[in-house]
Amino acid sequence: MSTSTRTTPSTGAATTVAPRRKLGVIAVAFLIVAASAPLTVIAGGVTSTFAVTHIAGVPLSFLLLAAALAIFAIGYAAMSRFITNAGAFYSYVAQGIGRPAGVGASMLALVAYNMMQMGIYGMFGFQMSMLISEKTGLDVPWWIPVLVCIAIVGVMGVNRVDLSAKVLGVLVALEFLVVIVFDVVAFTVPTAGFSTAPLDPAMLFVPGVGAVFAFGIAAFMGFESAAIYGEESKDPRRTIPRATFLAVAVIGVFYSVSAWALSLAVGIDKIVDPAGITADEAGPPLFFGFVAEHMGTMWVDLMSVLFITSIFAALVSFHNAVARYLFSLGREGVLPAKLAAVRTTSGAPWAGSLAQTSVAALVIVAFAIGETGWNPDNGPYPVLTLFTWLTNSGALGLVLLMAVVSVAVIGYFRRDGRGVGVGSRLVAPIISALALAVVFVLILMNFDVLLGQAEPDFTTFLLPALVILPGIIGVIWGFRLRATKPNVYRQIGHGTDSGASLGSATAADDATAGRVG
Numbered sequence: 001m002s003t004s005t006r007t008t009p010s011t012g013a014a015t016t017v018a019p020r021r022k023l024g025v026i027a028v029a030f031l032i033v034a035a036s037a038p039l040t041v042i043a044g045g046v047t048s049t050f051a052v053t054h055i056a057g058v059p060l061s062f063l064l065l066a067a068a069l070a071i072f073a074i075g076y077a078a079m080s081r082f083i084t085n086a087g088a089f090y091s092y093v094a095q096g097i098g099r100p101a102g103v104g105a106s107m108l109a110l111v112a113y114n115m116m117q118m119g120i121y122g123m124f125g126f127q128m129s130m131l132i133s134e135k136t137g138l139d140v141p142w143w144i145p146v147l148v149c150i151a152i153v154g155v156m157g158v159n160r161v162d163l164s165a166k167v168l169g170v171l172v173a174l175e176f177l178v179v180i181v182f183d184v185v186a187f188t189v190p191t192a193g194f195s196t197a198p199l200d201p202a203m204l205f206v207p208g209v210g211a212v213f214a215f216g217i218a219a220f221m222g223f224e225s226a227a228i229y230g231e232e233s234k235d236p237r238r239t240i241p242r243a244t245f246l247a248v249a250v251i252g253v254f255y256s257v258s259a260w261a262l263s264l265a266v267g268i269d270k271i272v273d274p275a276g277i278t279a280d281e282a283g284p285p286l287f288f289g290f291v292a293e294h295m296g297t298m299w300v301d302l303m304s305v306l307f308i309t310s311i312f313a314a315l316v317s318f319h320n321a322v323a324r325y326l327f328s329l330g331r332e333g334v335l336p337a338k339l340a341a342v343r344t345t346s347g348a349p350w351a352g353s354l355a356q357t358s359v360a361a362l363v364i365v366a367f368a369i370g371e372t373g374w375n376p377d378n379g380p381y382p383v384l385t386l387f388t389w390l391t392n393s394g395a396l397g398l399v400l401l402m403a404v405v406s407v408a409v410i411g412y413f414r415r416d417g418r419g420v421g422v423g424s425r426l427v428a429p430i431i432s433a434l435a436l437a438v439v440f441v442l443i444l445m446n447f448d449v450l451l452g453q454a455e456p457d458f459t460t461f462l463l464p465a466l467v468i469l470p471g472i473i474g475v476i477w478g479f480r481l482r483a484t485k486p487n488v489y490r491q492i493g494h495g496t497d498s499g500a501s502l503g504s505a506t507a508a509d510d511a512t513a514g515r516v517g
Contacts, residue, residue: 023233028243030169032223037314039175039307041219042258043287049215050271057204059260061216066252072432075409077241078424084236089405094493096408100478102493107474110325112397115390117318118363121146122386124311143368150360153319157353171313178303183261185294190264198263210442211449218395223247265290326352333488392450397467399440406433
């Protein structure tokens with residue numbers, strides 16, 4: 001006898017299959033932390049933050065952001081107990097504010113997550129081409145390893161999600177290990193002596209603090225993705241909140257300590273001096289230069305490889321997030337129903353995964369065609385454009401999205417508290433909405449700093465617009481669906497009556513899944 005039903009997205013023809021829930025708290029936490037990519041954040045993100053902002057209070061910013069995001073997570077976790085949907089934020093906003101706002105949130109999320117992933121691909125291509133050049137002498141264009149990586153990530157995206165969790169778990173554990181070793185060495189032999197100045201608020205709250213928060217919030221991105229795996233978790237009501245709080249705590253403390261260690265490794269005076277860091281030293285070389293001097297070439301080689309695997313882990317995690325948003329939107333009819341197709345053997349959203357893979361490949365090809373090569377003033381093209389532009393833009397979108405979700409929590413519990421305390425359903429969401437709104441405004445005000453611009457130019461305004469406008473268009477599309485497709489409109493953010501879910505398969509995809517892999 002069957003235990004649940006499954007349907008084709010297009011026809012609703014029912015067959016039967018039991019959903020396979022595989023993920024526990026630790027597995028989901030690894031998927032979350034993998035998106036933040038610990039070694040990438042320390043060697044790439046934190047070093048870039050110091051190099052661009054010249055603000056010594058970066059370590060303190062991580063603690064403050066962790067506190068703000070933990071407050072956000074209180075309301076978010078309370079809502080996750082009652083809504084289990086692969087669309088996560090999309091469904092939260094739809095049920096808490098309204099369906100048109102939910103569609104707008106889904107478009108904002110898709111663009112933001114895609115921007116984060118595309119930006120990280122730029123860093124991956126640069127690091128891989130540099131590693132190949134150093135070890136073999138071959139000059140491989142950055143976009144070739146990126147396209148290979150896209151294919152590998154795509155294959156993982158159509159296989160069992162617990163396989164991704166296991167692979168990412170090993171990579172993340174190794175990242176933590178090598179960064180801890182770096183931290184110990186940096187605290188033991190600080191370049192200019194031991195100092196607690198990076199934890200002093202006066203070292204953080206100076207002009208340009210918005211840029212610090214923008215880089216910092218990007219380091220946390222992925223922590224909010226726990227709810228995306230709700231339909232694949234063993235016990236969503238417990239797994240999602242616990243994994244979220246665990247990830248926020250680990251990320252906040254670990255990044256703060258490691259950023260502090262980095263500031264001591266380089267020297268605080270050098271980091272805050274605009275002339276103290278040359279173009280050749282900015283970014284990852286700050287990290288690897290200290291490793292080479294104090295730990296030896298073996299550690300440089302090891303960390304270089306793990307730096308690349310760290311980027312890879314983040315790419316897999318963001319890919320999974322986008323694929324599940326596409327699945328949810330396809331299942332509910334907001335996007336083409338074919339995107340809701342799920343593999344028979346793995347229960348993974350193969351159609352959404354394939355769509356995301358195709359978009360990634362097209363963007364990389366477009367950047368490769370438009371490549372201008374090496375810019376002596378700004379550094380390598382893929383990092384300058386893909387990584388700097390898109391990751392910061394994606395972070396901006398996700399901050400806005402989380403602020404909207406905080407408001408949605410208040411709306412969801414407004415008429416029925418469902419037994420949730422006033423602190424979780426009202427006080428915490430109000431605080432987090434205000435805090436995230438402030439961070440959003442600070443990022444906008446300092447966006448030219450993020451892009452390394454002496455003066456704002458066209459891109460200063462274009463990139464934020466590329467994030468925000470899809471959300472507005474989504475709201476308009478939601479109202480359009482209400483007028484033209486009332487049956488689809490009723491399902492927005494509420495799942496479907498078909499029973500289609502992740503961890504189960506659709507009848508239409510049985511034959512196709514074999515061809516996909």
